[in-house]
Amino acid sequence: xxxxxxxxxxxxxxxxxxxxxxxxxxxxxxxxxxxxxxxxxxxxxxxxxxxxxxxxxxxxxxxxxxxxxxxxxxxxxxxxxxxxxxxxxxxxxxxxxxxxxxxxxxxxxxxxxxxxxxxxxxxxxxxxxxxxxxxxxxxxxxxxxxxxxxxxxxxxxxxx
Numbered sequence: 001x002x003x004x005x006x007x008x009x010x011x012x013x014x015x016x017x018x019x020x021x022x023x024x025x026x027x028x029x030x031x032x033x034x035x036x037x038x039x040x041x042x043x044x045x046x047x048x049x050x051x052x053x054x055x056x057x058x059x060x061x062x063x064x065x066x067x068x069x070x071x072x073x074x075x076x077x078x079x080x081x082x083x084x085x086x087x088x089x090x091x092x093x094x095x096x097x098x099x100x101x102x103x104x105x106x107x108x109x110x111x112x113x114x115x116x117x118x119x120x121x122x123x124x125x126x127x128x129x130x131x132x133x134x135x136x137x138x139x140x141x142x143x144x145x146x147x148x149x150x151x152x153x154x155x156x157x158x159x160x
Contacts, residue, residue, distance in 0.1 A: 004064045005099045009120030012049040013142035016097045016117035023075035125153035
């Protein structure tokens with residue numbers, strides 16, 4: 001769950017709420033990539049992003065989806081795992097928001113508590129800026145209306 005949340009969160013510059021509300025119907029596996037639709041956003045502007053097969057990201061997603069119990073009555077993507085088994089209980093906002101701190105702890109980074117769910121959006125924007133993506137594309141990708149907000153992420157970019 002943590003790996004898939006991290007992949008989707010960074011690939012789509014997702015807010016914690018957007019990840020929590022993702023359903024299995026919002027993701028289309030087209031073989032060489034995933035097409036992810038975020039229908040309900042804070043800004044009321046739906047977004048779509050693609051996750052390509054870099055490393056083993058698609059394999060991780062497919063494995064996660066295959067572990068979903070058949071008796072689950074809702075369509076929320078993220079489910080709790082307890083004692084190595086997938087439950088039918090959906091993951092909540094607080095658990096989803098802790099993914100970056102769990103990863104930071106695993107990597108033995110300092111100040112683990114500073115890594116919040118918002119880090120997924122910041123990391124996504126920073127990676128795009130580092131890759132030379134223009135500010136208009138970054139705004140569209142993350143769903144920001146304000147250039148000033150988007151530029152705040154570019155300032156932390158290594159390249160800029």
